Amino acid sequence: MWSVNFRTLWFVAILGLFTTVVSLALEPGDALPEWANFELEGDVPDLAGKVVMVDAWASWCAPCKASFPAYAKLQQEWADRGFVILGVSVDRKAKDYARFLKQTPPGFTTVRDVSQKLAATLKPPAMPTSFIFGRDGKLRKVHKGYRGDRTVELLRSEIEPLLAESR
Amino acid sequence: MIKRKILCILFLGASALVFSGCQTVQPWEKGLLADYTMRADRDSMHDAMSEHIYFSRESSSGGRGVGASGCGCN
Numbered sequence: 001m002w003s004v005n006f007r008t009l010w011f012v013a014i015l016g017l018f019t020t021v022v023s024l025a026l027e028p029g030d031a032l033p034e035w036a037n038f039e040l041e042g043d044v045p046d047l048a049g050k051v052v053m054v055d056a057w058a059s060w061c062a063p064c065k066a067s068f069p070a071y072a073k074l075q076q077e078w079a080d081r082g083f084v085i086l087g088v089s090v091d092r093k094a095k096d097y098a099r100f101l102k103q104t105p106p107g108f109t110t111v112r113d114v115s116q117k118l119a120a121t122l123k124p125p126a127m128p129t130s131f132i133f134g135r136d137g138k139l140r141k142v143h144k145g146y147r148g149d150r151t152v153e154l155l156r157s158e159i160e161p162l163l164a165e166s167r
Numbered sequence: 168m169i170k171r172k173i174l175c176i177l178f179l180g181a182s183a184l185v186f187s188g189c190q191t192v193q194p195w196e197k198g199l200l201a202d203y204t205m206r207a208d209r210d211s212m213h214d215a216m217s218e219h220i221y222f223s224r225e226s227s228s229g230g231r232g233v234g235a236s237g238c239g240c241n
Binding site for chain 2: 056060061090119124126
């Protein structure tokens with residue numbers, strides 16, 4: 001009896017040692033996060049019925065900074081059609097975040113993910129990463145990194161159809 | 168049998184300690200790696216002196232070019 005139990009224990013333990021804990025990132029079809037469940041610095045605007053682009057960024061990320069003018073332009077251009085960009089900073093230090101915002105206002109609403117729990121939920125594969133949600137609050141596209149005009153054109157081609165969808 | 172059991176438990180314990188030390192730094196956790204102080208070329212005086220020492224010892228120079236700071240931004 002003992003030997004059987006011990007063998008089982010041995011097998012499970014070895015399996016556990018060599019098994020990587022797989023935690024999946026958000027996938028198309030997943031819903032917008034429940035913002036109230038996370039410790040955020042700043043207010044999340046009303047996103048109901050809007051096309052939302054959640055942009056994971058950090059003050060130490062140069063491509064994130066480079067993306068802001070283009071993203072702000074998109075926000076400005078499509079604001080009347082119900083397009084909202086919500087920046088989520090993963091900065092650990094509040095002063096880094098505040099200093100960056102003072103020096104480089106992003107041109108769209110941004111919050112700071114104080115405990116990085118939201119980042120752990122979104123799991124951006126790179127910095128920056130854009131998560132595009134449709135009017136139904138479901139994730140449609142994920143964009144890794146920022147590659148200048150190429151990224152902007154891609155975003156345009158993907159967001160335009162979402163804006164045309166009815167609520 | 169008991170000796171074998173103890174050895175197995177010790178092995179499992181040691182393995183658990185070793186494997187629990189493996190940690191992947193996620194993209195959003197790379198702020199420290201992207202810090203200016205992590206840059207190899209942050210001190211131009213130090214670079215010049217190192218280059219001079221290298222040249223004096225090896226009678227050659229260059230080959231130090233490394234791009235980016237390791238933040239994984241690109």
